[in-house]
Amino acid sequence: MKAKKRIAIIGSVGVPATYGGFETLTEHLVDNLAEQYDITVYCSGKKYPKEKRLSQYKGAKLIYVPLDANGFQSIAYDAISIFHAVFRSDVLLILGVAGSWMLPFVKYFTKKKIIISIDGVEWKRDKWNRIVQWYLFWAEKIAVKYSHIDISDNESIQDYTAMRYGSLSRIIEYGADHTMKVTPTEEDKIEFPFLNKPYAFKVCRIEPENNVHEVLEAFMELPEHTLVMVGNWNNSEFGKFFRNKCLDYENIILLDPIYDQRKLDALRGNASIYIHGHSAGGTNPSLVEAMYLGLPIMAFNVSYNRKTTEEKALYFKNQFDLIDLVEETSEETLREVGVQMDEIAKRRYTWKTIAIKYSALFEEVMSIKKKGDISSNTKKMDDEKLLELNIAHLKHQKNFYDPKK
Secondary structure, X not given: OOOOOEEEEEOXXXXXXXXXXXXXXXXXXXXXXXXXXXXXXXXXXXXXXXXXXOOEEOOEEEEEEOOOOOHHHHHHHHHHHHHHHHOOOOEEEEEOOOOHHHHHHHHHHOOOEEEEEOOOOHHHOOOOOHHHHHHHHHHHHHHHHHOOXXXXXXXXXXXXXXXXXXXXXXXXXXXXXXXXXXXXXHHHHHHOHHHHOOOEEEEOOOOHHHOHHHHHHHHHOOOOOOXXXXXXXXXXXXXXXXXXXXXXXXXXXXXXOOOOHHHHHHHHHOOOEEEEOOOOOOOOHHHHHHHHOOOOXXXXXXXXXXXXXXXXXXXXXXXXXXXXXXXXXXXXXXXXHHHHHHHHHHHHOOHHHHHHHHHHHHHHHOOOOOOOEOOOHHHHOOHHHHHHHHHHHHHOOOOOOOOOO
16 A cells, blocks of 8 residues: 655644634645645644643644744744654645745755745735844745745735746635534524624734724724624734724624634624725635625725635725725625625635645645746845835735736
8 A cells, every 4th residue: 555645734823723724724634635645733832731732633643842833933833843844744834934944954955845835925914023024025035935836825926926036836725615604593692782783794813904993993984884893802002902992882893703613603604794804915714704605795905805806896995995885885786796705715715625726736746856937027126125115015005016006
């Protein structure tokens, strides 16, 4: 019997997944591919107490690293995981670029194959200070240069890596069919009275690039319309400020993170509108999940969101656009948009489809000797100049490579 190829999944918090795009991806790759491959998942020891740790999960081996998978510690977390995986895996699937400084050593001193998902354009995010932005900017370059295959989760990210690095990135998005259509019970309606009336819904990390402020300020001007927003309000001064500011608005309901899948789907799946404010990243899991539930989408007008929704959602550039959309969009139009979102999601965003694409990459990467590329004039641009241009673009909430800006 032929031995299974050994795959290491590095960069997520781990499994069982509780929250987050990479964690959900890892969970479903294990679900769909553990019989086909010998999978090892690296997990954050900070998030899984010793008494709850498993040695195996759904056929995958679990290795715990005593660091956080996110924030500053992610650099060491990923590096330790990569070093360990070199001795026990054939293919390293690395989610994110934090530990990419290790990749030149892996590529030149081992025969291991590297697949990396750059996770959108992470260095653009407003939450990072200048030093962190510079590191992630550099790490992204190293990740693309020294991987055998790099993954983009959106056509716009593929355009970006082609323009900046000349890399022909592979597009693999996220699945959404783990979401559930839930009919609220009487107990649900007692706990969440807004379920008895129409409401708009949004779930996200409470960060500036998710345009939380634009959405909240729009609904401050829409007292007849209810907004429910779920997020980590207490994790930053930004979140605490807006939570306090919204106390005087009865139509705005702010909830803490919800990790129970059924409860989350009961709330978002029964909304009349889903509002997606993300302006950075690629294909956002929260967006494709809302699409799979057949919700009419009002999305922030950047190319990432347009590509994900195939130009068929409703789009806003600021709070004033959003006010107009909420007030003027007819129920018939909302229903039509919801039907289109459902069709796109069923066609593109299922975990079986995603798993097949990853399996094809695992098979391809084993035969690759040299990474292919495409020519690009931006490869000749000075990095500092390019960084300045992109930083400026982010501050103005526009997509640097978006022809619709």
